[in-house]
Amino acid sequence: MKNTGLACGLLSSLSLGLLAGCVALPDLQLAKEAKGSGDLATAEQNYRVLASQGYVEAQIGLADLLVRSASMEQRVQGETLYRQALDRSVAAPARLGKWLASKPQASLAERREAEQLLRQSLAAGDNSALLPLVQVQLQDPQKLAGGELERELEQWQAQGIGEARLGKVLLYRVRGNYEQKLDEIEAICEGWLDQASECYVELAEVFQRRGDKERQQQLLARLGSAYKAGLVSPERVMGVAKVLADSSLGEADPQAAQVLYTRIASAYPDAWCGLAELVLRFPDLGDAAVLTGYLNKGIEAGSSRAALMLGQLYLKGQAVSADPRAAEQYLLQAAPSHLKAHLLLGRLYRDGALGDIEPEKALEHLLIAARAGDPSANIALAQLFGEGKGVRINPVYSYTFAKLASRQGMAQGQVLMERLAPRLQAQDYQQVESLLAREIEARGGQQVTVRNQADQAQEVL
Numbered sequence: 001m002k003n004t005g006l007a008c009g010l011l012s013s014l015s016l017g018l019l020a021g022c023v024a025l026p027d028l029q030l031a032k033e034a035k036g037s038g039d040l041a042t043a044e045q046n047y048r049v050l051a052s053q054g055y056v057e058a059q060i061g062l063a064d065l066l067v068r069s070a071s072m073e074q075r076v077q078g079e080t081l082y083r084q085a086l087d088r089s090v091a092a093p094a095r096l097g098k099w100l101a102s103k104p105q106a107s108l109a110e111r112r113e114a115e116q117l118l119r120q121s122l123a124a125g126d127n128s129a130l131l132p133l134v135q136v137q138l139q140d141p142q143k144l145a146g147g148e149l150e151r152e153l154e155q156w157q158a159q160g161i162g163e164a165r166l167g168k169v170l171l172y173r174v175r176g177n178y179e180q181k182l183d184e185i186e187a188i189c190e191g192w193l194d195q196a197s198e199c200y201v202e203l204a205e206v207f208q209r210r211g212d213k214e215r216q217q218q219l220l221a222r223l224g225s226a227y228k229a230g231l232v233s234p235e236r237v238m239g240v241a242k243v244l245a246d247s248s249l250g251e252a253d254p255q256a257a258q259v260l261y262t263r264i265a266s267a268y269p270d271a272w273c274g275l276a277e278l279v280l281r282f283p284d285l286g287d288a289a290v291l292t293g294y295l296n297k298g299i300e301a302g303s304s305r306a307a308l309m310l311g312q313l314y315l316k317g318q319a320v321s322a323d324p325r326a327a328e329q330y331l332l333q334a335a336p337s338h339l340k341a342h343l344l345l346g347r348l349y350r351d352g353a354l355g356d357i358e359p360e361k362a363l364e365h366l367l368i369a370a371r372a373g374d375p376s377a378n379i380a381l382a383q384l385f386g387e388g389k390g391v392r393i394n395p396v397y398s399y400t401f402a403k404l405a406s407r408q409g410m411a412q413g414q415v416l417m418e419r420l421a422p423r424l425q426a427q428d429y430q431q432v433e434s435l436l437a438r439e440i441e442a443r444g445g446q447q448v449t450v451r452n453q454a455d456q457a458q459e460v461l
Helices: 002-024 028-037 040-052 056-066 072-085 092-102 108-123 127-137 141-145 148-158 163-175 179-192 198-210 213-228 234-244 254-264 271-281 288-300 304-316 324-334 339-350 359-371 375-387 395-407 411-423 428-444 450-455
Strands: none
Touching: 028 040, 028 056, 040 056, 056 072, 056 092, 072 092, 092 108, 092 127, 108 127, 127 148, 127 163, 141 148, 148 163, 163 179, 163 198, 179 198, 198 213, 198 234, 213 234, 213 254, 234 254, 234 271, 254 271, 271 288, 271 304, 288 304, 304 324, 304 339, 324 339, 339 359, 339 375, 359 375, 359 428, 375 395, 375 411, 395 411, 395 428
């Protein structure tokens, strides 16, 4: 009997150990549920293990999380995962197309690829591809001017694709006749509120423009219930809060916006930035201590945007005393995720705001921003070499960066080119074209990480 009891005890312990081991195993369903509930850390942990084992659904789930990250490096990793899954998953083309459609500073080639992938997905019956497809086409002036997009929306609506009606709302906004279409927008979004959470933002704007406080309060109550039930994302709640705080749409309601931001702050760190922005715009909501308190809470929660915002405040001396050292600290913290931080750091070092001009640091950060598509960084580089701040004056380099900025639509680039032209000799223009080609190649190839860009900052120049 004793032996039997011992055996049972051992079996019981073994069973508990096995069960504990099972709990620790990666779980695809758990990852999906965690993602849906906003527990992104648990979702990523489970997706990452399964993705490393080759499970394509986990790779796509992980990519969905990575492309939403504030980190540029993680967004690159997410895009790579989508591309690796293209031939193995019917969902991958739509996911990659949606990402490219929303990608910050996407190139023309990327927008064209997005359109191709989204059309492919729509033709395969994935109606969720329609709105991202519309967003891509709205960036094409020719399709807008020629009425091509409007005709397509009518065709899609005739085919019974309900999302086409939401596409019309996006079209009205870009065309500038949104306010004349409020009744139609309300009818569309009331019918789609349960299927498309974007409609909360649209309806909030409709009621804001009309000054309809009663309908606005009803909408906010419905939004609160939907968010509590996990049916609406924190990002969508934040979108509604921004509408409530926008006085250009009617009478702003900063207190209601503050309630929404506070509600999502524990799950969405960037909400602390929203609270700080409210204090900047509506000083009655708090003083400088409240403002910096919000941003520090955001930083503690992992918001790189909060670090960027606090760095800018110290740089400008807005709401707080100017402090270049504090600005540098926060901007460096934000730099891995925000190109603007690189631009501001480059200017900081170029102008010697910390005491001495630091040309190498200025060049490094400005090149990272410029090669990632920021035209203002090209202007700053043109000024760096044109004015000789800590570096030897080089009209060829200055003219080249001014020309790159001009190609990106910056009028200041053309002005700088005209000022520099008298300083160039005929043979200098050959050097300009050579450097221009090398810079374009550096910017047009495969996207690289911020760290790689910093390492390669001196290779072209």
